[in-house]
Amino acid sequence: MPPTSLPARVIANLIDGRFTPARGGATISVYDPATGALIATAPDSTASDIDAAVESATNAFPAWRTLPASARALKLRLLADLVERDIDAFALAESSDTGKPIALARTIDIPRAIANLRFFADAILEDGAEAFENAQSSSIIHHRALGVAACISPWNLPLYLFTWKIAPALATGCTVVGKPSEVTPLTAWMLAERTVEAGFPPGVINILHGRGPLAGAALVSHPRVACITFTGGTATGESIARAAAPTFKRTALELGGKNPAIVFADAATPAQLQATVDGVVRAAFTNQGQVCHCASRILVAREAWDAFVPALVERTLRLRVGDPLEPTTDIGALVSGQHLLKVAAAVDGAVRDGGRLLCGGARSDASTLPERVRSGAFYPPTLIEGLPPAARANQEEIFGPVATLIPFESEADAIGIANGTRFGLSATVWTSDETRAARVASVLDCGTVWINSWMVRDLRVPIGGMHASGLGREGGREALRFFAEPVVVVRAKGK
Numbered sequence: 373m374p375p376t377s378l379p380a381r382v383i384a385n386l387i388d389g390r391f392t393p394a395r396g397g398a399t400i401s402v403y404d405p406a407t408g409a410l411i412a413t414a415p416d417s418t419a420s421d422i423d424a425a426v427e428s429a430t431n432a433f434p435a436w437r438t439l440p441a442s443a444r445a446l447k448l449r450l451l452a453d454l455v456e457r458d459i460d461a462f463a464l465a466e467s468s469d470t471g472k473p474i475a476l477a478r479t480i481d482i483p484r485a486i487a488n489l490r491f492f493a494d495a496i497l498e499d500g501a502e503a504f505e506n507a508q509s510s511s512i513i514h515h516r517a518l519g520v521a522a523c524i525s526p527w528n529l530p531l532y533l534f535t536w537k538i539a540p541a542l543a544t545g546c547t548v549v550g551k552p553s554e555v556t557p558l559t560a561w562m563l564a565e566r567t568v569e570a571g572f573p574p575g576v577i578n579i580l581h582g583r584g585p586l587a588g589a590a591l592v593s594h595p596r597v598a599c600i601t602f603t604g605g606t607a608t609g610e611s612i613a614r615a616a617a618p619t620f621k622r623t624a625l626e627l628g629g630k631n632p633a634i635v636f637a638d639a640a641t642p643a644q645l646q647a648t649v650d651g652v653v654r655a656a657f658t659n660q661g662q663v664c665h666c667a668s669r670i671l672v673a674r675e676a677w678d679a680f681v682p683a684l685v686e687r688t689l690r691l692r693v694g695d696p697l698e699p700t701t702d703i704g705a706l707v708s709g710q711h712l713l714k715v716a717a718a719v720d721g722a723v724r725d726g727g728r729l730l731c732g733g734a735r736s737d738a739s740t741l742p743e744r745v746r747s748g749a750f751y752p753p754t755l756i757e758g759l760p761p762a763a764r765a766n767q768e769e770i771f772g773p774v775a776t777l778i779p780f781e782s783e784a785d786a787i788g789i790a791n792g793t794r795f796g797l798s799a800t801v802w803t804s805d806e807t808r809a810a811r812v813a814s815v816l817d818c819g820t821v822w823i824n825s826w827m828v829r830d831l832r833v834p835i836g837g838m839h840a841s842g843l844g845r846e847g848g849r850e851a852l853r854f855f856a857e858p859v860v861v862v863r864a865k866g867k
């Protein structure tokens with residue numbers, strides 16, 4: 373028996389260490405996309421809530437940034453321990469809020485959120501001033517926390533990405549006004565409760581809920597916000613960059629992608645085929661294809677097509693679409709009925725443009741789903757072939773369980789197609805030839821290239837995209853540097 377879904381909760385903002393509703397009293401209804409049930413109401417915050425949070429964060433900043441780094445790290449570690457203590461409750465909330473399989477939330481999302489908090493607690497202790505010397509001078513670079521950080525996160529990996537932002541901000545000495553996605557506010561609210569339990573001073577972390585165009589827009593244009601770290605869609609990133617420009621706020625934008633998986637023939641030999649197919653299916657369909665790094669264009673060497681494509685379709689059809697609370701489910705619900713309509717429209721458009729469906733292609737038939745989730749937003753994994761690289765489905769992000777298949781004739785052809793979109797987030801290269809892997813990786817225009825793997829991560833390395841996939845990098849030292857201003861103190865030799 374799966375655990376039962378959540379009773380409806382009343383979510384509040386955390387401002388200055390206290391939980392409060394939106395000042396205007398408005399709320400947003402939050403639904404479980406697998407069942408359609410109301411699971412929470414969240415504050416529909418406006419500019420006046422944002423003002424109160426920014427004021428509180430501004431007041432808390434001087435004391436927080438002058439604490440020894442070890443004291444800030446201790447608080448982050450304590451917070452991580454509290455999330456770990458309640459990991460099952462967090463996993464259930466994340467699954468109910470997003471529709472993702474609870475097994476994924478329990479093994480990836482929440483453990484990674486805990487790891488983010490611990491990672492930056494350790495990283496700040498290993499960081500420090502840098503010193504340079506030459507014949508004339510000695511210079512010390514101090515990294516001084518910027519001030520109030522606006523941390524805005526999306527719905528696909530809610531706690532995972534929210535903690536990925538607030539942990540380095542807090543470790544560096546910034547105070548935070550965080551705004552999680554209005555679609556998935558639950559785990560950020562639960563985290564807010566644990567920050568109070570962990571004893572973070574009031575104002576150091578403020579977590580507000582609300583819609584992007586209202587609360588989000590007020591936050592990014594607020595004159596006392598020093599920097600913005602944002603993960604979300606490319607169009608939203610553009611509007612945030614515009615809002616940040618007049619006050620020269622430092623901005624990190626982690627945006628959309630149209631990531632290629634490049635399958636060379638030597639990865640589709642009888643000995644390699646199954647491992648490659650398994651890897652590509654994981655890259656395409658994990659979290660219902662709603663990971664910014666998901667492979668959404670599968671480029672296949674022409675000579676490997678006949679071996680690879682049927683095996684890929686067969687493996688995709690074996691993915692179990694069903695109740696996210698069943699531990700054996702591979703594919704849960706999309707994040708909302710509204711998002712499902714967008715995904716379905718993109719697939720319908722691809723078919724109208726001449727694409728041929730190899731599997732999927734229409735909303736899951738309710739009669740194939742377990743009773744509890746019959747009215748949920750389920751869309752099966754979908755593979756489409758026959759579209760030229762310039763077709764809409766090969767150029768625009770769909771952000772669902774949909775991938776296209778494109779044949780290529782040569783390595784140069786594959787690279788041209790892979791680089792032929794406005795995005796540049798990540799790529800996967802599937803080959804048994806290490807020299808080729810290195811050569812191809814060196815010319816792909818994207819922030820991360822995974823060889824025969826996907827989403828294998830070392831939190832010390834930077835992650836992010838180029839072109840329309842964003843600006844700046846997160847992770848490791850890059851993240852700590854983002855939240856700090858380098859201030860150089862120079863002493864002339866002999867003075």
Ligand code: NAD
Pocket residue numbers: 524525526527528529533551552553554582583584585587588589590592603604605606608609611612626627628629663664769771797836837841842
């Ligand atoms: P979104 O852009 O609609 O929303 C993201 C966040 O921004 C939400 O909290 C939202 O309320 C807020 N927001 C919206 N409008 C705003 C505005 N005008 N000002 C300030 N804040 C605003 O994105 P989404 O639909 O939640 O997430 C899906 C997108 O995120 C996809 O495009 C996906 O590729 C991208 N994403 C990128 C990465 C990455 O690391 N590059 C990771 C995950 C998701």
